Amino acid sequence: MSRPSKTGSRAAFWLLLLPYIGLLWVPFYNMREPSLFGFPFFYWYQLAWVPLTAALTYVAYRSVRDDD
Amino acid sequence: MTTEINPVALSVFIFFFVLVTVMGFVAARWRRPETLAHIDEWGLGGRSFGTWITWFLIGGDFYTAYTVIAVPALVYVVGAYGFFALPYTIVVYPLVFLVMPVLWKKARDHGYVTAGDVVHGQYGSRGLELAVAATGVIATMPYIALQLVGMTAALKALGLTGEIPLSIAFIILALYTYSAGLRAPALIAFVKDIMIYIVVIAAVALIPSKLGGYANVFAAADAAFQAKGSGNVLLGGHQYVAYASLALGSALAAFMYPHTLTGIFASSGARTIRKNAVLLPAYTLLLGLLALLGYMGHAAGLKLSSPNDVVPALFQTLFPSWFAGFAFAAIAIGALVPAAVMSIGAANLFTRNFWKAYVNPAINDAGEAQVAKVTSMLVKIGALLVIIFLPTQFALDLQLLGGIWILQTLPALIFGLYTNWFRAPALLTGWAIGFFGGTYLVWDAGWKPLHMISLGGEPFTVYTGLLALAANVAAACLVNVALRAAKPAMA
Numbered sequence: 140m141s142r143p144s145k146t147g148s149r150a151a152f153w154l155l156l157l158p159y160i161g162l163l164w165v166p167f168y169n170m171r172e173p174s175l176f177g178f179p180f181f182y183w184y185q186l187a188w189v190p191l192t193a194a195l196t197y198v199a200y201r202s203v204r205d206d207d
Numbered sequence: 208m209t210t211e212i213n214p215v216a217l218s219v220f221i222f223f224f225v226l227v228t229v230m231g232f233v234a235a236r237w238r239r240p241e242t243l244a245h246i247d248e249w250g251l252g253g254r255s256f257g258t259w260i261t262w263f264l265i266g267g268d269f270y271t272a273y274t275v276i277a278v279p280a281l282v283y284v285v286g287a288y289g290f291f292a293l294p295y296t297i298v299v300y301p302l303v304f305l306v307m308p309v310l311w312k313k314a315r316d317h318g319y320v321t322a323g324d325v326v327h328g329q330y331g332s333r334g335l336e337l338a339v340a341a342t343g344v345i346a347t348m349p350y351i352a353l354q355l356v357g358m359t360a361a362l363k364a365l366g367l368t369g370e371i372p373l374s375i376a377f378i379i380l381a382l383y384t385y386s387a388g389l390r391a392p393a394l395i396a397f398v399k400d401i402m403i404y405i406v407v408i409a410a411v412a413l414i415p416s417k418l419g420g421y422a423n424v425f426a427a428a429d430a431a432f433q434a435k436g437s438g439n440v441l442l443g444g445h446q447y448v449a450y451a452s453l454a455l456g457s458a459l460a461a462f463m464y465p466h467t468l469t470g471i472f473a474s475s476g477a478r479t480i481r482k483n484a485v486l487l488p489a490y491t492l493l494l495g496l497l498a499l500l501g502y503m504g505h506a507a508g509l510k511l512s513s514p515n516d517v518v519p520a521l522f523q524t525l526f527p528s529w530f531a532g533f534a535f536a537a538i539a540i541g542a543l544v545p546a547a548v549m550s551i552g553a554a555n556l557f558t559r560n561f562w563k564a565y566v567n568p569a570i571n572d573a574g575e576a577q578v579a580k581v582t583s584m585l586v587k588i589g590a591l592l593v594i595i596f597l598p599t600q601f602a603l604d605l606q607l608l609g610g611i612w613i614l615q616t617l618p619a620l621i622f623g624l625y626t627n628w629f630r631a632p633a634l635l636t637g638w639a640i641g642f643f644g645g646t647y648l649v650w651d652a653g654w655k656p657l658h659m660i661s662l663g664g665e666p667f668t669v670y671t672g673l674l675a676l677a678a679n680v681a682a683a684c685l686v687n688v689a690l691r692a693a694k695p696a697m698a
Binding site for chain 1: 421447481489
């Protein structure tokens with residue numbers, strides 16, 4: 140596995156667990172309110188995880204040394 | 208939905224179809240290698256695709272034309288449950304980020320082209336290699352057939368019914384894939400993906416305003432579900448585990464398929480793959496918005512003969528004919544990219560892990576490329592015949608099983624990247640238990656991928672693929688412990 144460049148940046152990899160917790164535990168978000176722009180919570184919450192996951196992955200990306 | 212020919216829509220469609228056909232043939236000269244007569248060039252585009260080409264290629268073949276038709280159709284019928292595709296295509300990327308660069312490096316260092324190569328290299332077992340390769344091929348075949356279902360829906364909306372237009376489109380695809388290999392879908396993916404982005408963004412921006420806003424769209428779907436007594440815009444309590452396990456199981460399976468792995472192996476480096484794990488979720492956003500078209504179908508009060516018509520019917524009803532033609536062209540071309548990559552992935556497996564392993568071990572590079580080219584053509588013709596002569600339900604059932612099957616190759620393909628503890632017979636036993644046990648459970652449930660479990664309390668349903676994977680891993684561990692106890696010297 141690619142090693143993070145410096146000690147402590149391994150923490151960045153733990154960030155990648157967050158989408159699994161946020162999305163696979165359905166009771167967190169199976170509700171209508173609060174709605175946003177007409178979207179029930181169920182929908183906008185999951186859609187919001189898309190940019191959020193991309194951002195978390197970017198943080199992890201920055202912590203990986205280039206080793207191609 | 209009307210199935211009359213609209214000249215404007217048809218002209219727009221033909222323009223784009225001709226455009227990608229020309230591009231498909233020109234692709235043989237694009238980023239021209241010294242020779243195309245090498246499976247690394249024909250089947251993996253020379254392992255040289257950078258960030259953007261990889262983004263368009265994987266985006267174009269992971270989010271298939273069938274997805275564009277089937278996800279909104281499922282949401283139209285069942286509501287919130289159909290949205291599992293959204294968490295699925297989000298949680299897949301942290302996995303891609305962590306695992307796929309490691310796999311890519313191993314493949315590049317040893318010249319592996321397929322999952323079967325990786326497994327044979329790691330364990331030196333022809334049996335395990337064959338299991339992984341055969342699983343890849345049979346899981347992919349129905350997937351190719353389903354691309355034809357997506358294409359049929361788009362062609363039907365253009366008034367092109369019957370088998371002839373479909374066959375012509377597919378045979379043209381087979382010809383340029385034969386000559387240009389992976390470069391053809393990689394080049395076409397640019398056109399296809401940009402068209403799909405335009406269509407979906409226009410749809411989600413314009414349609415709700417014609418239907419009274421998103422709040423009204425959700426309210427209309429709610430009312431429609433209550434009127435027919437099934438479906439819901441939220442999940443029922445008994446659906447939680449099914450929803451989450453389908454999302455997780457599908458995410459684990461997604462990059463075990465030959466077509467997605469081909470996209471990974473074809474990229475230029477580990478860094479390219481990591482960047483793509485950050486960038487590919489853009490397609491997920493698109494998919495999530497696209498799924499909402501199912502609800503817009505209710506808000507527009509469409510009367511449909513098949514749920515698969517919901518997307519075409521929406522465009523016909525709410526957009527001018529030129530834009531509808533553009534949208535249908537996007538969907539039909541959208542079928543070509545995954546169909547091409549899938550047939551290439553299946554052909555690579557056949558060539559490397561069957562032909563080279565059993566028929567002609569002395570085959571040279573040019574010979575490999577030739578076998579793969581012919582195989583890719585046969586695979587496409589096979590899929591076409593399946594769709595023409597067998598009921599569509601057959602392909603649907605097989606594709607559903609395919610997801611469960613391909614998931615069973617995960618331990619053999621991935622565990623070896625991190626540990627040398629496992630031995631081939633243990634992994635092969637695990638694969639067999641997962642493969643056949645999973646198939647039995649699906650058959651037992653009447654071809655449904657969900658299995659009911661009762662642990663004392665309320666019974667709940669779980670994705671069968673995940674159950675089969677758990678049995679697979681447990682069996683592999685047990686057998687491995689026994690093997691190592693019996694012959695510790697082999698370690």
